Amino acid sequence: MTPPDTPLIPSRREVRRKDRRDAILSVAQVYFLEHGFADTTMSGIAAELGGSKGTLWKYFPSKEALFAAVVERAAKAYQGRLSQILDPHGSLEPTLQSACRSLIEKVTSPDASALHRLIVAQGRRFPELSKIFFDLAPQNTRLLLADFLHGAMTRGQLRSADPIDAARALLSLSLSGCHQQMLIGRIDRPAPNEIAADAAFAVDIFLRAYAPQSRPQPDAAIV
Amino acid sequence: MTPPDTPLIPSRREVRRKDRRDAILSVAQVYFLEHGFADTTMSGIAAELGGSKGTLWKYFPSKEALFAAVVERAAKAYQGRLSQILDPHGSLEPTLQSACRSLIEKVTSPDASALHRLIVAQGRRFPELSKIFFDLAPQNTRLLLADFLHGAMTRGQLRSADPIDAARALLSLSLSGCHQQMLIGRIDRPAPNEIAADAAFAVDIFLRAYAPQSRPQPDAAIV
DNA sequence: GAAATAGCGTACTCTATGGTACGATTTTAT
């Protein structure tokens, strides 16, 4: 009865297939993040999955394809929920600080930094993947933040300037502490108070540099 | 005659050996930078070298050992000559700008960024190497710069603050442009004017944030 | 000049792993 001939109602097979595919990606992601590209084995993934190798190749025609799928999926999941925090009605400094804190927290999670490492590592082999990832993740965050800063500028809370540049400055300041340490491998996880300190530092510098009508008087020559 | 029994006079053999070792490292470096760790083959290095594989293992007991040696050597070579540029007598802004420019230039050279990528990529497998590298390279630069900034602070050219933090801020601002783009793989080489622009931007923000006695309060009027 | 040493070339072993083949079994669709 009611033959589901439209693609709108996914058949049981299709559902199952999607589930299976997702399961594969999850297992693969763990492996890739943990071991990197070269040291992840298809056999290992298949074993962990419980299925057979043949099935694996039925879903992904090669290791590279699987890797690409993992990265794309992870990149999408990476997208930040920064927008909620960036409330234009709150007062500026606390808003920025909590935004930065939240960003740093996210970006210093073990998964996120492992992903970052992985992408950078394979940047030569999969240049398109880097692009996808960095378009989805940092680029997106920057735009969100730039938009917010633009608002603050028009409200006179900040001096007028290129909001994209301003966002870049704030972001890079935010990530110059724990995050760097993590990527370097010098620390495993930042302490919460370090995150707060990084955020406070970044916002402090940022606000000094972008205070309304603040113009430093040293030897001019700023074009 | 005059048997050179002291180790001070290196025998011809020792010289030769050192040369050979260095040649191996050079070839290996090219390979590693170009292909990463996993995709560099010992056989390939041996072939390029012209020698035999046996010789290779006579110098380095394993691929990992060779890799470590390459990184250590490269890291040492990486150390910056920033000190010459940081002349305490010049006026502040141009000095900082040229220092930043020079840094960005160095750090965005294909070799440097390939090295950076390599280290980050292998950070899990060789944590000690990351430490060596990042102690030698950015850490060193930061200290040099911090020292200079400290001087500028005591001379009243900058407000008093933690010079290390200040150096961190300036560096992270400097590297937030082309350098990021490069690591991401979005560009291959930065145009010279982009480098200058990045430096100018960083120094501008930095000077605004670290201007002497500049407080974000608009009504200042403090001498 | 003789002994030690280093290096060369080549062939070889061993292991890991991406990817395939295939018959048996289960699940889904009708």
Added chain:
DNA sequence: ATAAAATCGTACCATAGAGTACGCTATTTC
């Protein structure tokens, strides 16, 4: 119920590359 599709398990293939063995030659030392 029955045919088609998906999965499973397992054995297998092909390749690649780290590391070894070994006999021959060139260089260095004394």
